[in-house]
Amino acid sequence: MLTLPIINLFSLPLILGTMITMSSSSWLMAWMGLEMNLMGFIPLISTHSNKRASEASLKYFLIQTIASSTFLFSFLLSSSFSIIQFTMMTPWMIPFMVILTLSVKLGAAPFHMWLPTVAEGLSWTNCLILMSWQKMAPLSIISMIFPKNPLIIIIATLSAISGSMGGLNQTSLRKILAFSSISHMAWMLSSMLISKMLWLFYIFIYSIIISSIILCFAPFNMLHINQVSTNQNKKLNSLITINLLSLGGLPPFLGFLPKWLIMFYLLQMNMFLMVSILIISTLINLYYYTRISYSSLLLINSNNKWMKTKTPPLTKQLPLSMISLFGLITSMLTFTLL
């Protein structure tokens, strides 16, 4: 059972591990932060003793440890070859290996197949931690050391395509959000070609949007797209629609802002093919987001007469969704009026 003492005990290494990695000045401390993060997250996942949770924690553990071990090996190998790391003397393969292993940890393509599987087996809160907080440590390492590597372009392109194509045939909500996380990873990696801090902005806004989505799904225990249309609260359907369209990056909502910045600066760098691949993959993402919500908004659903339970008021969901709805306009007005 995921009780409060367990959350209190294991959220500390979870948070501190990522902070150690983000503030480290050596490779060893970065690796140790990644290990600590893993050690804090695995007990949070595996407290439920059913088959799905144990299988998900097993797969997560194996993927993350093989990535950590390969990461450790690659930087130890580089320091065995030269005193000053990553100078002209080191072989080119070592930055290659570091970026590949960190993209295994992130769930970026071509190493993305574990992410929908693991996300399916987690509860909604753990799913939220997996998609927002667990991405921060590997992305910070990539941004500090290899921000303008050409391999990032390849990984971002593959992530965009596989994240959009893979989510088309899914009906489970956690798997859909996992595939959308893969394609958002493409945007975050391509933002590293522009500047070192833009990925932080993107992941901050992505965390707001995805936490408002999960906050809409979790209390009502919705796990499947069939269950979205059968709730009795009409306001919830519109909140889900707003948040999903914001996740897809449509203009009046908050999710458009980081994508706009990345598109603008990538176009200034003349990377037209990259931008068009990202935009087309986002369009395909939008298809399966709107598929979740249109059955609740546009079709007539029959509710049972015997389900007369009152749905709880949406006090938790409304503030975050208002940020998602009005955030773009508010921030634009604030920055033009200041």
Add this chain to the structure above:
Amino acid sequence: MLINFNEVLLGILVYFLGLMSFLSNRKHLLSMLLSLEFMVLGSFLLMVRLVGGSLGEESFLLFFLTMVVCEGSLGLSILVLVIRSHGNDYFSSMKLLEC
């Protein structure tokens, strides 16, 4: 390139043998965990050159080994969890969550 290359070569060999053994396990989870320990043993060999010599930081190797052992014990506890829920540690029975 280097004066004494043998330890690095042994470390690379041990690491890659462990990696190949990890990746080609079809049946049992426990052998994957064993090969994971073998991989970090190879990395430990590479780390000896990094902390030794005139730097004198060999006690850091103990910190590293402690982290590795913690990771291994985490893997074993997950093995126990999987065996408790599934009944065995075969990989062919871990298909509940596939796409």
